[in-house]
Amino acid sequence: MSVLSHVGAPVGGPKDTVREPVAGQRRRRLLPYLLLLPGALWLALFFAVPAVQLAATSLYDPAGSLDLGYAMTWAFGNYPDALAAYWPQFARSFAYAGIATVLAVLLGYPLAYAIAQKAGRWKNLMLVCVVAPMFTSFLLRTLAWKTILSDNGWLVGLLRDLHLLAPDGRLLATPAAVVLGLTYNFLPFMVLPLYANLERLDYRLLEAASDLYASPVRVFRRVTLPLSMPGLVAGTLLFFIPASGDYINAELLGTPNEYMIGNVIDSAFLVRLDYPQAAALSFLFMAVILAIVFVYVRRAGTDEVV
Amino acid sequence: MRFGRWIAERWVLALALLVLGYLFLPIAVVAALSFNRPSNRLSYDFNEFTLDNWRNPCGPGDMCSSLLLSVQIGLLATLVATLLGTLMAFAMVRHRFRGRAATNLLIFLPMATPEVVMGSSLLALFVAAGMPLGFWTVVIAHVMFCVSFVVVTVKARLAGLDARLEEAAMDLYASEWQTFRRVTFPLVFPGILAAALLSFSLSFDDFIITNFNAGSSTVTFPMYVWGAAQRGIPPQVNVIGTAMFVIALLLVLGGSVRRRRGVAA
Numbered sequence: 001m002s003v004l005s006h007v008g009a010p011v012g013g014p015k016d017t018v019r020e021p022v023a024g025q026r027r028r029r030l031l032p033y034l035l036l037l038p039g040a041l042w043l044a045l046f047f048a049v050p051a052v053q054l055a056a057t058s059l060y061d062p063a064g065s066l067d068l069g070y071a072m073t074w075a076f077g078n079y080p081d082a083l084a085a086y087w088p089q090f091a092r093s094f095a096y097a098g099i100a101t102v103l104a105v106l107l108g109y110p111l112a113y114a115i116a117q118k119a120g121r122w123k124n125l126m127l128v129c130v131v132a133p134m135f136t137s138f139l140l141r142t143l144a145w146k147t148i149l150s151d152n153g154w155l156v157g158l159l160r161d162l163h164l165l166a167p168d169g170r171l172l173a174t175p176a177a178v179v180l181g182l183t184y185n186f187l188p189f190m191v192l193p194l195y196a197n198l199e200r201l202d203y204r205l206l207e208a209a210s211d212l213y214a215s216p217v218r219v220f221r222r223v224t225l226p227l228s229m230p231g232l233v234a235g236t237l238l239f240f241i242p243a244s245g246d247y248i249n250a251e252l253l254g255t256p257n258e259y260m261i262g263n264v265i266d267s268a269f270l271v272r273l274d275y276p277q278a279a280a281l282s283f284l285f286m287a288v289i290l291a292i293v294f295v296y297v298r299r300a301g302t303d304e305v306v
Numbered sequence: 307m308r309f310g311r312w313i314a315e316r317w318v319l320a321l322a323l324l325v326l327g328y329l330f331l332p333i334a335v336v337a338a339l340s341f342n343r344p345s346n347r348l349s350y351d352f353n354e355f356t357l358d359n360w361r362n363p364c365g366p367g368d369m370c371s372s373l374l375l376s377v378q379i380g381l382l383a384t385l386v387a388t389l390l391g392t393l394m395a396f397a398m399v400r401h402r403f404r405g406r407a408a409t410n411l412l413i414f415l416p417m418a419t420p421e422v423v424m425g426s427s428l429l430a431l432f433v434a435a436g437m438p439l440g441f442w443t444v445v446i447a448h449v450m451f452c453v454s455f456v457v458v459t460v461k462a463r464l465a466g467l468d469a470r471l472e473e474a475a476m477d478l479y480a481s482e483w484q485t486f487r488r489v490t491f492p493l494v495f496p497g498i499l500a501a502a503l504l505s506f507s508l509s510f511d512d513f514i515i516t517n518f519n520a521g522s523s524t525v526t527f528p529m530y531v532w533g534a535a536q537r538g539i540p541p542q543v544n545v546i547g548t549a550m551f552v553i554a555l556l557l558v559l560g561g562s563v564r565r566r567r568g569v570a571a
Contacts, residue, residue, distance in 0.1 A: 032401035036409060039390035039453055043412050046428060046450040047419075053434055054427035066433070107325045114322030126326065128558055133329045135554035136336055138511050139531045140547040143539065144332035147339065152351060187329065237418070245420025248513065252535065262422040262514070269426050269518065279430055286423040293418045 051286070057279035066273050078280040086264050086281060093260040093285075096175070097244035100182035104190040104239050105232070107183070112194035112231075113224075117203065130191050142181055142252050149177050149253065178258045181249035186242055190235040197231025198224075237296055241289060261285055333551060340544035359541045363549075366540035372530035373546060376510050379441070379526060383448035384505040390449070391456025391505075392498055398457065399464040416454045424451060425518030432519065439521030447519045448512065452505040459504060463497025507554070 057070070058078055064070035083090070115126045133141065148155055149171040159165035171177055201224065209219040247262030256263075261281065268278030343356040364370035394413065397403070416424065428447050432439060471493065475485040513528040520529060531543055 029403075032397040032403040035393040035397035035401075039394040039457070040409060040412060042390055042449060043416065043453060046431075046446055047416050047424065048412065050424075050427035050431040053431040054423075057430045057434070107328070110318050110321045111325040114318045118319050118322075124562055126322070128555070128562070129326050130329065132551070132555055132558070133333050134507070134511075136333055136547045136551045137528060137531060139513060139528050139535070140336050140543065141332040143531070143535060144335035144339070147335050147351065148331065150351060184328070184332070187325075241418060241420055245422045246514075247422065262420075265422050265426055266514075266517070269429060275430065275433075278426060282423050282426045286419060289420055289423075290415075290418065 054279050054283050054286075057275055058283045060276040060279075062274070062276045064276070066275065070275065075276065078276050079284060082277045082280040083284065085277075086261070089259055089261050089264045090285075092258070093244045093262070094288075096179050096182060096250075096258075096260060097240050100179050100186070100243050101190075101236055101240050103179070103183045104187050105236070108187055108190035108194055108235065109228075109232075112191045112198050112235075115191075116195050116198035116201065127195070130188050130195075134188060138185060139248065139252075142185065142248055145177070145181050145184065146172065146252055149180075172253065173255045173258075175254070175258055177253040178250050178260075181253045182243045182246060185246070185249065186239045189238040189242065193234035193238060194228065194231045197228050197234075201227055233296055233299070237293060241293070244289065245285070336544050336547045336551075339541060340548045342541050342544075344541055346538075359545045363542050363545045365542050366534075368525065369527075369530055369540065369542060369546070372525045372527045375441075375525065376527040379444055379448060380506045380509040382445050383452055383509040384502050386445075386449045387452035387456050387505045387509075388498060388502045391453045391501060392460050392494075394453070394457045395460035395464055399461055413454050413457050416451055417458075421451075421512075421514040422518075425515035428515070429518045439519055440524045443519045443521070444516055444524055444526070447515050448509040451512070451515060452508055455504055455508060456501040459501035460494065460497045463494055463500075467493055503557075 056072065059072065059074050059076065060070035060078075061073040061075055062078055062081070111130070115123055115130070119126050147153065150156070151170055151172060156165065156169075156171055159171070160167055160169065165171070205223055205227070206219055209223045210216070214222065244260075245262050247260055247266055250258050250260045250263055265278055265282050265285070268274050268281065272278075338352060340359055341355055341357065342352050343354040343358065345351070345353040359365070394409075398406070398409070398413075425447070428443075428450070429439075431437075432443055437443060467490070472485050472489055475489045476482070480488065511528060512526075513532060516526055516529060517532070520526065525533070527546070531539070534540060534543060
């Protein structure tokens, strides 16, 4: 390409509208596809095709087994059967993840706001502190919560002394422990998009609002919060999706009474080896999550998420 | 009014510091337990101070081999995912083409799909295709979920790039390849590096997808910890956890200090 090729290029994208010889033009048209091909192929082969395979597996004859093989009988009955057997775990997943999301907003919003608007020269350090806990293995952090919440740990002792917990009350192996674990483990996914949004917040707008005699609460409700909505939407999605699908917190901090849909899918695939039912549960779960994502994205756009 | 705002500012900051404390609490516990001599195998409580775990981190049989396996898988998956993802990011930012929306969706969906669904659907595929589970199925799975994050990270860097720098290079008679090698690539490189680090940490820490696709003989570090959690955790696991935290923190802080120096110079 020479200098001349830039001259007279019509307005538009800086590169693809440049005039070139025919061979170069064809190469340029093919180039994006060549760049995309390996990655797109990988995603198609190992993300899209498996999703189709999952749907197919969910319709196999439930009478089959892994050793004898499965027959495709379009057994749509697998879905109502699976749902009838495991609706409590389904409901629990969304309930726990929902409560944890609310808690994560309550904890994450002030943190993101403080880093973005109040931290001054400590901004980068605080940001590193949000990500740093993730450098230690997810499982080890959850096991550490097991230590913190254990019956003879200091936290339970303190709460019992303060009569906030009955003398024989427990924290470990309760729904509260699982929700706390979920809130903890995925909190950075809430904070980071919120921070990215609040960092761009124009402080002068807040000053203008308070100059016009709005109280701090009113400034927050009428200016800050609406402006930070895209960040809140992105954070909620990035938090809710992994939290609802997680089964490590329920396994390590809860009991079978706290099991979520992930626990059921995991054991159906890996322990009970009931592939059609496991696939039906998994596919149903994906469908619900994707429905939530699309409703959200439609309202807020994908700009903040992708 | 002014006093009220002063209080409000400190109040938010104080709350933020409390939340950071909450984030660091388990890390402190992991670090403390790395110096612990547990009273019995299934105990998670602090018993007695010792340096033995740090002196002999590879004490428990299979732990260090699982660590090595995780590093191997992480490096391999990172290499492939970073290459594929970077190429895709260039195509998405620098080119107009048909099928752009579909490609965007293909990149977005893996990030919006719960791990348990991706893990189980890959397992369904591998079983249906008769592919034996093990090292390679884990690498394939890790590359798959890392690619999208690489694309997003590199895309952000590329989109923020000043296109006039490249135009200036070409105006100064640099060929397209020279422009890419001497201008574009060095400018995008920090984004690629960040994407690679992100990939490695995602792969290294992944449990759920790995658990579905590893079979029984490929035991990564998170799978080792999971297995050990049922039998009793050796305290050395906490040594690895603490060391990983310190190393990663030094890398990040070192990087940001160097960046600041670079800006000052």
